[in-house]
Amino acid sequence: xxxxxxxxxxxxxxxxxxxxxxxxxxxxxxxxxxxxxxxxxxxxxxxxxxxxxxxxxxxxxxxxxxxxxxxxxxxxxxxxxxxxxxxxxxxxxxxxxxxxxxxxxxxxxxxxxxxxxxxxxxxxxxxxxxxxxxxxxxxxxxxxxxxxxxxxxxxxxxxxxxxxxxxxxxxxxxxxxxxxxxxxxxxxxxxxxxxxxxxxxxxxxxxxxxxxxxxxxxxxxxxxxxxxxxxxxxxxxxxxxxxxxxxxxxxxxxxxxxxxxxxxxxxxxxxxxxxxxxxxxxxxxxxxxxxxxxxxxxxxxxxxxxxxxxxxxxxxxxxxxxxxxxxxxxxxxxxxxxxxxxxxxxxxxxxxxxxxxxxxxxxxxxxxxxxxxxxxxxxxxxxxxxxxxxxxxxxxxxxxxxxxxxxxxxxxxxxxxxxxxxxxxxxxxxxxxxxxxxxxxxxxxxxxxxxxxxxxxxxxxxx
Amino acid sequence: xxxxxxxxxxxxxxxxxxxxxxxxxxxxxxxxxxxxxxxxxxxxxxxxxxxxxxxxxxxxxxxxxxxxxxxxxxxxxxxxxxxxxxxxxxxxxxxxxxxxxxxxxxxxxxxxxxxxxxxxxxxxxxxxxxxxxxxxxxxxxxxxxxxxxxxxxxxxxxxxxxxxxxxxxxxxxxxxxxxxxxxxxxxxxxxxxxxxxxxxxxxxxxxxxxxxxxxxxxxxxxxxxxxxxxxxxxxxxxxxxxxxxxxxxxxxxxxxxxxxxxxxxxxxxxxxxxxxxxxxxxxxxxxxxxxxxxxxxxxxxxxxxxxxxxxxxxxxxxxxxxxxxxxxxxxxxxxxxxxxxxxxxxxxxxxxxxxxxxxxxxxxxxxxxxxxxxxxxxxxxxxxxxxxxxxxxxxxxxxxxxxxxxxxxxxxxxxxxxxx
Ligand SMILES: Cc1cc2nc3c(=O)[nH]c(=O)nc-3n(C[C@H](O)[C@H](O)[C@H](O)COP(=O)(O)OP(=O)(O)OC[C@H]3O[C@@H](n4cnc5c(N)ncnc54)[C@H](O)[C@@H]3O)c2cc1C
Ligand code: HEM
Numbered sequence: 001x002x003x004x005x006x007x008x009x010x011x012x013x014x015x016x017x018x019x020x021x022x023x024x025x026x027x028x029x030x031x032x033x034x035x036x037x038x039x040x041x042x043x044x045x046x047x048x049x050x051x052x053x054x055x056x057x058x059x060x061x062x063x064x065x066x067x068x069x070x071x072x073x074x075x076x077x078x079x080x081x082x083x084x085x086x087x088x089x090x091x092x093x094x095x096x097x098x099x100x101x102x103x104x105x106x107x108x109x110x111x112x113x114x115x116x117x118x119x120x121x122x123x124x125x126x127x128x129x130x131x132x133x134x135x136x137x138x139x140x141x142x143x144x145x146x147x148x149x150x151x152x153x154x155x156x157x158x159x160x161x162x163x164x165x166x167x168x169x170x171x172x173x174x175x176x177x178x179x180x181x182x183x184x185x186x187x188x189x190x191x192x193x194x195x196x197x198x199x200x201x202x203x204x205x206x207x208x209x210x211x212x213x214x215x216x217x218x219x220x221x222x223x224x225x226x227x228x229x230x231x232x233x234x235x236x237x238x239x240x241x242x243x244x245x246x247x248x249x250x251x252x253x254x255x256x257x258x259x260x261x262x263x264x265x266x267x268x269x270x271x272x273x274x275x276x277x278x279x280x281x282x283x284x285x286x287x288x289x290x291x292x293x294x295x296x297x298x299x300x301x302x303x304x305x306x307x308x309x310x311x312x313x314x315x316x317x318x319x320x321x322x323x324x325x326x327x328x329x330x331x332x333x334x335x336x337x338x339x340x341x342x343x344x345x346x347x348x349x350x351x352x353x354x355x356x357x358x359x360x361x362x363x364x365x366x367x368x369x370x371x372x373x374x375x376x377x378x379x380x381x382x383x384x385x386x387x388x389x390x391x392x393x394x395x396x397x398x399x400x401x402x403x404x405x406x407x408x409x410x411x412x413x414x415x416x417x418x419x420x421x422x423x424x425x426x427x428x429x430x431x432x433x434x435x436x437x438x439x440x441x442x443x444x445x446x447x448x449x450x451x452x453x454x455x456x457x458x459x460x461x462x463x
Numbered sequence: 464x465x466x467x468x469x470x471x472x473x474x475x476x477x478x479x480x481x482x483x484x485x486x487x488x489x490x491x492x493x494x495x496x497x498x499x500x501x502x503x504x505x506x507x508x509x510x511x512x513x514x515x516x517x518x519x520x521x522x523x524x525x526x527x528x529x530x531x532x533x534x535x536x537x538x539x540x541x542x543x544x545x546x547x548x549x550x551x552x553x554x555x556x557x558x559x560x561x562x563x564x565x566x567x568x569x570x571x572x573x574x575x576x577x578x579x580x581x582x583x584x585x586x587x588x589x590x591x592x593x594x595x596x597x598x599x600x601x602x603x604x605x606x607x608x609x610x611x612x613x614x615x616x617x618x619x620x621x622x623x624x625x626x627x628x629x630x631x632x633x634x635x636x637x638x639x640x641x642x643x644x645x646x647x648x649x650x651x652x653x654x655x656x657x658x659x660x661x662x663x664x665x666x667x668x669x670x671x672x673x674x675x676x677x678x679x680x681x682x683x684x685x686x687x688x689x690x691x692x693x694x695x696x697x698x699x700x701x702x703x704x705x706x707x708x709x710x711x712x713x714x715x716x717x718x719x720x721x722x723x724x725x726x727x728x729x730x731x732x733x734x735x736x737x738x739x740x741x742x743x744x745x746x747x748x749x750x751x752x753x754x755x756x757x758x759x760x761x762x763x764x765x766x767x768x769x770x771x772x773x774x775x776x777x778x779x780x781x782x783x784x785x786x787x788x789x790x791x792x793x794x795x796x797x798x799x800x801x802x803x804x805x806x807x808x809x810x811x812x813x814x815x816x817x818x819x820x821x822x823x824x825x826x827x828x829x830x831x832x833x834x835x836x837x838x839x840x841x842x843x844x845x846x847x848x849x850x851x852x853x854x855x856x857x858x859x860x861x862x863x864x865x866x867x868x869x870x871x872x873x874x875x876x877x878x879x880x881x882x883x
Contacts, residue, residue, distance in 0.1 A: 368518055369553065377518075396822045399516040415771045417518035419552040 006330050009109060013038040015327065016098055016106050017080075018088045019114035019254070020044025022052070023293025023316040027112050028078045030324035040080040041106055043098065045087035048139060054313055056142040057164050058346060061149065061171035067142040088115075091261040093280070096288065109288065110327045113258070113270055113278065114320065116294040117251035117311060122159075127221040132229035133245045136164060148244055155180060157232050157242035159218050161188030163345045165248030166201065170347040173208045180211040180240050182218050182232070185433055192343075193354065193390055195431035196364050197378060200371050200392065204348040213238075221245055251311060253295050263289065269297040269309045274336040276323035290327050292319040298337060302405065303357050303387070312343045340402050344395075350374060353395045356388030356405045359432055366424035367417050369394055377401065380430055381411025468497040470504055470787075474862045480855035482762070482865070483804065486792035494778040502765070502785040503778070506792035508799035508816070510775055514767070514788060515821035521770050522823055523551045543667070544702055546710035548823060549766075555822060561696050562707050562826065565688030574685070575829045578620070582834060585616050586841045587880050594877040602852060605870040606724055610838070614719040617834060618712050623677065623684025632669070638662035640716055667705060674704050685711075715827045717859075721760035721866025722831065723838045726751070728870060729758055730839065731851050733806050740843040747836040749808040754835070755817030757806050762791040762865045764819065790816040791865075848875035 015031060017024045020042045028040055044050075050072045059065035083100070090099035091111075098106045119135035122128035132153075134145045149156070149172065156172045158165045161183035172179045185191065187198030188205055205212040217235040224230045231241045258265035263286070264279040265271075270291045271279040276298065278289040291298075293316035297307040318339040326334045344353040361380025369376035369392075377397055380388040386409045389401035404413075412427045472478055473485050486506060489495060495504045505511055514520055523545075547558040564570040589609050596603050603609075615633045618624075624632050642659025650656060674690055681687035689707065692698025699707060730737040730750070740746045767786040772779055780786060793816050795803035800810070818825035825831065842849075849872050856867040 373553075375553070375556070396824075397516055397518050400513065400518060403513060415519060415773075418521055418770065419518070 003330050006328060009038065010036055010328050011038065013109040013328075014041070014107060015039070015110045015112070016041045016043065016108035017112045017114060018043045018098060018257075019112075019116055019293070019295070020046070020082070020084060021050050021114065021116055021293070022072060022313065023114035023116070023320040024112065025050040025072055025078075025320075026075075026317050027114065027292055027320035027324040027327075028080055029075045030321045031328065032078050033076060034325060034328060036328050038109075040078060041083060041108075042078075042080045043083045043086065043088050043100065043106065045085065045101075046138060047085040049082070049084065051139055053137070056139070057136055057167040058171065060142050061146060061168065062174060063146070063150070067139055067146060070139070088257050091258055091263065093262045093286070093289070111289045112320075112323055112327065113289065113291045113295060114293045114316075115254035115257070116316075117253050119247070120249045120252050122221065122245075122247045122249075124221070127223070127229075128247070129227075130221060130223040130229040130245075131227055132243050133221060133247065135247050136168065137251070145244075145246065149175065149177065153177065153242075153244045155240070155242040156244045156246065157182070157240055158246045158248055159232075160248040160250070161185075161201075161205070161212070161214075162191060162248060162250060163189065163343075163347075165246070166205070167345060167347045168246050168248060169205065169210050170208060173210060173348075178211070179209070180213065180232075180242065181205060182213045182216050182234060182240075184215070184217050186214050188212070188214075190431075190433060191359065193358050194361065194364060194380075195433075196371070196428060197390055197392075198431075200374055204350060204374065208348045211240075251294070253309075255295065268307075269295050271297045271307060274299060274301070274338070275326050275334050276319060276337055277326070290323040292316065292323040300341075301336075301338070302340065302408075303360060306360075308341065308357065310341050310343075312341055314342050315339055340405055342398075342402075350392050351395055352390065352392055353398055354388060354390040355398055355402050356380065356386075358388040358390055358430070360387050361430045361432070363411070363427040364430040365412055365427040366421070367413050368397060368419045368424070370421050370423060376424075379404070379411065379413055381427060384411055385409065386411045386413065469495060470497055470502065476858070476860050476862075479858035479860070479862070479865060482791070482862070483795060486789065486795060489789060489792055490796060493776040494780070496778070496780075502787045503775075503780045504763075504787040504789055505775060506789040506796075507776075508793040508796035511788045511790065511793040511816060512820055514775070514786065515816075515819060515823075517773070519769050519771050519773050520767050520786065521551050522549055522555070522767060543706040543709070546706040548710055548714060552822065557696055558699065558703060558707065559822075559826065561689065561692060561694060561699050562711075564692075564694035564696075565685045566826070567829065570693055571688065574621075575833060578617070578830070579833065579837070581620055582617060582837050583841070585613060585620075586837055589613060590841060590845050590877055591880070593874075597847075597874045597877045601874070603872050603874060605727055605842075605872055606720065606867060607869065609842075610720045610723040610727075610870075613723070613838060614716050614834065615712075617719075617830070618715055621685050621830070622673075622708055622711070623682055623686045624673065628669075632666070635662040635666040635669070636712060636716065639666065640713070666709070670705050670708050671701065674701055674708075711827065714825075715831065717861075717864045717866070718760040719831055719834055721864060722751070722754060722835045724867050724870050725758035725760065726754045726835060726839045727842055727849075727872075728851070728854075728856065728867060729754060729806055730843070731849060731872075732854070736806070736808065737843050737849075740840060744840045746808065747840040748832075749813075750839060751832055751835045752813050752815065753806060753808040753810065756794045756800070756813055756815030759791050759794055759815070759817040760864060760866060761817070761819070762789070763863055764788040764790060765863055790819070844881070845878045846872070846874050847878055849873070 017028055052070045052072050055065050055070045060067045087101040088098050089101050096108050119137040135141055155178040158169050158181045161181050166188050169179050169181050188201040190198040218232050219235050220233040221229055222231040229245050231239050233239050253269045255265040262280050264281050272291040273285050276290045276292055277285045278291050279285055294311045297309045299305040300308050319337050322335050322337040340355055341357055342355045358380050360382050363381045364378045366376050366378050375393040377391045377394050379386055386404040391398055473482055478485055489506045493507045493510055547555045566574055593603050593608055615636050619629050619632055638658050639662050642655050677687040678690040681691055689699050689704045765787050769780055769782055771782050797803050818828045852871040852873050856870050859866055859868045
């Protein structure tokens with residue numbers, strides 16, 4: 001049952017989606033699948049129809065997939081008015097209009113913000129402009145980088161050993177290119193997974209033939225007379241000659257177009273509630289503006305209601321589906337976005353997957369397999385509860401650990417498991433560089449399987 | 464409670480033709496434990512799925528009091544080590560990885576797809592063979608004359624058994640598979656069991672010889688790859704190769720027979736789908752998926768055990784207890800599948816449990832799917848006027864690997880092959 005307004009909205013309302021990528025597309029498909037019959041406008045500043053990004057640092061760099069062949073598979077027809085190659089530059093909240101770079105304006109009854117993130121550029125603009133300096137976020141980036149890698153550079157220099165940087169290093173090594181990786185922390189992936197797991201990642205790099213430099217910062221990129229990059233200078237005084245530099249320093253949220261709109265949008269993303277409705281600057285939730293994907297920050301009950309910003313493919317899909325559903329539903333039919341964060345990566349021949357929020361973990365224990373064999377499941381604990389898990393080549397067990405996270409299972413994990421090794425009986429510090437420690441609150445757990453019947457069970461904190 | 468206990472009624476051969484009402488009853492008690500020392504039957508989709516991913520659950524027979532007896536004597540009368548279906552990580556994972564490097568991507572990406580033509584050829588020949596029997600508006604038995612010989616021939620080609628040895632090989636396999644029949648299985652003196660033991664020894668020796676040949680002179684087949692060990696895990700020992708070869712043989716045999724036979728039975732009961740398949744070969748893909756949900760060849764997984772006390776749906780299953788994962792009941796759980804009793808190949812999001820899930824998920828699934836798709840599509844195209852002569856047909860006794868023992872069909876004829 002829908003009240004009259006939502007009946008009308010579903011029949012002839014106007015929905016505008018800004019950001020025509022993964023979250024935008026999946027939201028549009030969900031809207032149509034749920035019976036939205038009004039007008040749908042898709043606004044995207046990239047010239048391409050929605051494509052998939054994860055292959056860009058994997059199959060595409062390896063030459064196994066053409067960069068222009070990563071369109072997202074369509075789940076259904078969406079019958080939309082596509083405005084591609086044109087950016088949204090402003091939002092009139094009161095007048096319910098999106099302003100476009102071509103001078104046009106698009107009115108809406110419901111707006112979805114799905115503008116994602118972009119690669120954080122190298123901070124020195126002149127150095128960033130040197131020929132041979134790349135970032136990797138878009139199809140265009142991938143085409144340019146791939147072309148350069150095919151021309152057999154003498155060395156590829158990767159700045160930053162997060163997931164993207166590590167995947168790029170791995171792909172380059174697989175093609176026999178010489179690679180140097182510079183990382184500020186003591187190992188790759190430390191920010192995401194902590195030093196215990198980071199040490200395994202460091203082994204993967206070194207065994208894969210990467211010249212891995214940790215605990216260093218890149219202080220400058222040096223160009224030659226014709227403006228091609230020729231060397232990178234490091235904080236330990238060393239200089240590495242290179243003809244390709246890939247800057248993999250994380251992402252910047254695409255929220256500038258919302259400046260001054262009155263929405264709670266800023267460098268950390270657009271804040272929204274668990275139902276994907278955007279907050280305005282007064283902290284009041286809007287009823288007609290929704291957010292999904294990498295650009296969103298939303299509170300998650302399993303993680304102390306912290307606002308999480310997730311750059312995860314699966315999150316973009318799940319959040320888009322919830323946002324779309326809620327956009328055309330009355331309040332009693334709305335659903336919370338209770339997705340347990342999950343991320344995967346493949347590098348140096350290993351499939352890595354994490355669920356939950358590892359960086360909130362203070363301790364880790366290896367409940368299956370062994371670090372030395374690079375095949376294991378590690379469980380992260382936070383204040384006596386399981387908060388996350390990571391697997392190296394052991395993905396098939398993770399559903400079990402997801403249940404542990406969802407039900408707030410106790411940590412350390414005392415019960416026996418198959419393939420438990422002596423090293424995995426005790427927790428050790430997970431060793432994140434900058435542990436964030438949310439306060440201890442009540443226990444919240446998730447129950448139910450289908451999106452429509454997922455429920456929260458709230459247990460007040462014991463004294 | 465004892466003689467009419469639900470699990471006994473489920474395993475009773477009299478229920479074989481239609482166990483589904485019993486499964487419905489079973490799902491009302493999500494974890495059913497009826498007898499002291501008996502199994503704990505788990506029948507709801509989400510519980511089964513959770514247990515298949517639960518590292519507190521073991522597949523290792525040696526953790527159970529009453530083990531099965533599917534091991535095969537090795538060449539010198541030694542007993543082969545357990546195959547990976549009966550092992551836990553890390554041994555399971557190592558052996559499965561090596562087996563996989565001989566079977567699929569990344570090392571052998573085209574092994575299965577490359578068999579497409581060969582599978583179609585085998586199916587074509589079997590159907591040609593049916594033509595004479597069918598000629599006078601005759602009767603055929605789909606099991607004996609088609610579904611049964613097909614998977615053994617396929618496994619022979621996959622492993623690399625030379626064509627001239629196929630009849631001998633099939634002879635042994637027939638006897639071994641007959642020995643798995645629960646009726647005689649626990650009577651070592653029964654002639655079928657004696658014959659099966661004999662055949663195991665002969666098959667073991669034959670395979671050992673072949674393994675030795677392939678390690679000296681590798682060819683483009685799975686046995687050669689298993690002994691060559693190209694991947695980072697190296698090679699299997701000869702004994703490991705033998706148990707893996709036997710596993711592939713047994714695990715891929717009756718299952719595939721039943722999928723094809725259940726498939727034809729279901730399609731004849733729902734002729735509009737048979738008609739659609741005849742017109743559109745691509746329909747074979749969703750048809751086979753729905754069959755794996757609706758009439759799964761492996762109805763339950765009977766030999767899991769937990770290595771610590773676990774709680775499922777409020778019931779504590781004690782360490783060492785036997786757990787039955789009722790795949791076929793989970794496949795018709797209305798909490799997961801809308802209108803579960805309806806055969807509907809068009810249903811969206813059909814993540815059935817027919818191949819299991821988790822680390823033991825069916826290794827041969829890509830092959831099994833292809834075999835069934837080709838077999839059913841060709842049957843739909845080439846059998847002229849097929850009709851069931853007996854419905855329900857007689858069933859095999861096993862409640863685990865469930866399927867018709869015979870499927871007598873009346874046919875007006877067999878159409879010639881459409882080549883191309
Ligand atoms: C190289 C790479 C590898 C990755 N690998 C993985 C992986 O292995 N696993 C994983 O889970 N995730 C991975 N990700 C992350 C995943 O791709 C993202 O989570 C996902 O793309 C988020 O989708 P989105 O639609 O929210 O944002 P985006 O895909 O960033 O899309 C936002 C779109 O909005 C457009 N836009 C921005 N501003 C405006 C504006 N003002 N007007 C109009 N349009 C605008 C952007 O150009 C873009 O097209 C990877 C990402 C990259 C780049
Ligand atoms: C329709 C056909 C088939 C069905 C329904 C089927 C079903 C299954 C199921 C349910 C399992 C899980 C067992 C468990 O979890 O204990 C399994 C495992 C297995 N299957 Fe199949 N199977 C089929 C065909 C095949 C074929 C053709 C092969 C061989 C080529 C094969 C080889 C295996 C192997 C080796 C395992 C063990 C995997 C492991 O333990 O890791 N199967 N199968």
